[in-house]
Every structure is written in C-alpha cells, then in structure tokens.
Amino acid sequence: MLNFIRKRRMAIQTIVILLLLFIGLTTVIVNAYWFVKGISVVESIPHEVNESTPEQLFQPLASTEEVQRQQYKPAYGEQYGHLLISKLEAKIPIFYGSEEEQLKQGIGHMERTAFPGENNNMVLSGHRDTVFRHLGKIEKGDTFVVETKTGTFTYLVKKIRIVDKNNRTVIVPKPKATLTVITCYPFGFIGNAPKRFVVLADLIGEKAS
Template sequence: MKKFIFLSFSFLMISGGLWFTTTNAFTFLSGYLIYKSGEVTSAQERTDPSFFKEKREVEISHQSQVENHSDEDAQPSSLYSERPQKGDLMGELYIPKLESTLPIYHSTDEDELSKGVGHYAGSVLPGENDNAVLAGHRDTVFRNLGEVGVNDLLVVTTSAGEFTYKVKNVRIVDADDRTVIVPKPRATLTVSTCYPFTFVGAAPERYVLVAELLGQERIKKGTKNKL
C-alpha cells in the first residue's frame, strides 16, 4: 500500500513538473525571477562602494583620453570659472555667411529654443575639448542655415572668450540619430536644426553642421543683423 502511494505521489510530481515547464506559468516565474534579480543587482550597485569606484575609474580613464591630445589641439582643462544654469543666456552665435548674430541659451528645452539657439546641456561648453552641441528651430533662428556649408565659419562668444570654428562636414541624419551628440577627439561645434527646411509639421530629419575649432582669433564681423 505504501509503495502504491509513493508511486502515485511520484507520478503526480513528475506530471506536475512537466505541466509547469510547458505552460505560461514557467515563463511568468522565470521572468519574475529575472526581474527580481535585476532589482537585487541595482540595489547592490547603489550600496556597494566598489561599484562607484569602478564607475569613477572608467570616468577618469575617459577624461585622460580627452585631455591627452597633441599640443596643437590642447585646451585649458577649464575655460569657465562658473557653469551656466538651465535657461541662462550664455553667449551668442555669429554666422558670417548670413551676417547674423543669435543668442545662445543653456538647455534645448522649448523655453530656451523659443528665445534663440539652445545649448545641449549634456555637451561641453564652447571652446572646450569635445563636442559642444547647439540646436535651433528651422523656422526661426535657423531658417537660413541651409545656406551655410563646408569651409564657412561659425563664431561663438561666451564669458570665456570668442571661439572661431570652421565647418568641416555637413550631414543630413534621421531625427532620432544620436551620433550628433557623440564625443569628439578635439574641440568641435555641432549645430543642428530640423530638415527639410520647408517641411510642414514635425520634420523627419536634421541638418547638421560639424565644425572644428580654429582658435580665438577675432575675425572682422561687419554688419550684424539678428534673424
């Protein structure tokens, strides 16, 4: 009798196991365990000092790569004694080709873009090594930006001085293309606006100017008119 009960129990356990592994119950439980293990990992990262140590070591390594350029491309480690806050008027962009001077505000939220050119807060400031990113609306400040191309100049003036950039490349990219904001090995200015310029509604692409820093030599600006 005991043997029969034992065999029956074993049969039920095996049958139950087969049912469980071939139904959604198994999938649900597996996903739940992965989700919970992810929570544990995140909690460990938040509380384990070694996580922050490793993260800082990666940041230091990246910073060293940025700073270890040739003397020709070397820039001061910090040109700015104070960093701008969101919404601050931080300088102006002069476009010789268009004889236009435009205000630059820190941040690319709509509040800033409605007043002028926006500086992407996740990028470096103009004049610094790496990629300083500016953006503006195609139907306001940048409505004539399509006339600017390779070898044209862009001049940015901030509290740190006047920085002259020369356009090296013109790109047309998808609206969600994140390569516009990637780090650069030298001081670069990336200027972006929606494209096509005559498109009605939310434009699907971006017109992008990629310019490299020439220096802080002042150029003759002549007459300047705001768009």
C-alpha cells in the same frame, strides 16, 4: 419634446463649433507670436564684422586645461553668449538647455555637451523656421563664432550631414573641440520634420576676453 431635443443639440453643436474656432484662432495667434519672437532675436551684423584674416583665425589655441579653467558655467536656462554666422550676417543668443523654453528665445545648448573651447562635442540646436531658417546656405569652409563672457571661439565648418531625426551619432563625444549645429529638415516641411540638418565644425581659433 422632439423640438426641444433638436434645439438643445443645435445649441450644443454651435457651442462646440465656436469653442473649436476659438481654440484654433488662439493656437494660430500663439504660434504667430512665437514665430515673430523667434525671428526677432536674430540680430543683423555686417558681413565684414565677422571676417578675420588667416593670422587672426589661426591663433595658437590655449591648452584644454587653461580653457576649462577660464570657462564660465551658466545656470540652466541662462543666456551665456551669442553665435555669429558671417555667411548669414546673423548674431543669435545662446541659452544653456535645449527645451522648448530655450528654443523659443534663441539657440539651445544641449546639456552635458562641451562648452566652447573644450576638447569635446558642443551641441547647439534651433528651430528651422526662426533662428536657423537660413542655415541651409552654410557650406564647408564657412565659419561660426561663439562669443561668451570668457572669450571668442572660431569654428571652421568641415562637414554637413542630413540624418534621420532619431540618429544620435551627431551628439556623441569627440576627441577634439567640435561644434555641432542641428536643426530640423527639410526646412519647408509642414509638421514634424523627419530629418535633421547637421553642421560639424572644428575649433580653429580662441581669444580670451
């Protein structure tokens, strides 16, 4: 009887160990898949493609009313444009919504924040280990370009902040057209990062499609 109980316990332990190994392996494979997929959505662009002359960058801005009238309002989860970062030679798709479903595919546009060109705060977020893994190279004076069906919007980086992950001041409304780009920080942190890397940029040019 004792031998039977021991054998049963060993069998159960073996099954549990195999099950844990299977779950661990599956988790690694799934995470690796999404990591590769996240990196693959970033297109490489030549640095000079996103370089503009001062005359091109500082075009007269359309009025808020005109820009808003031109805006295309995407459905939740829809890809509606790209973010071009000349400094990183990167072109990344933007999806409306900032849940994990959107962040796995590219950059998420936080709901109820402004659209490109609007006089308010447009908030974009992305994972630090995929689409924004090189965001730490950005400096004041660099540019972001948001391409949509309605036009191309150029933003000039004015400020870079590192804040606590619970800091909500970075998503508050702004009195002028602002782009806020957020990712987790530190970039090489293992697990849930405690801080956020925040890039603030002002709209300096707009060109209708």
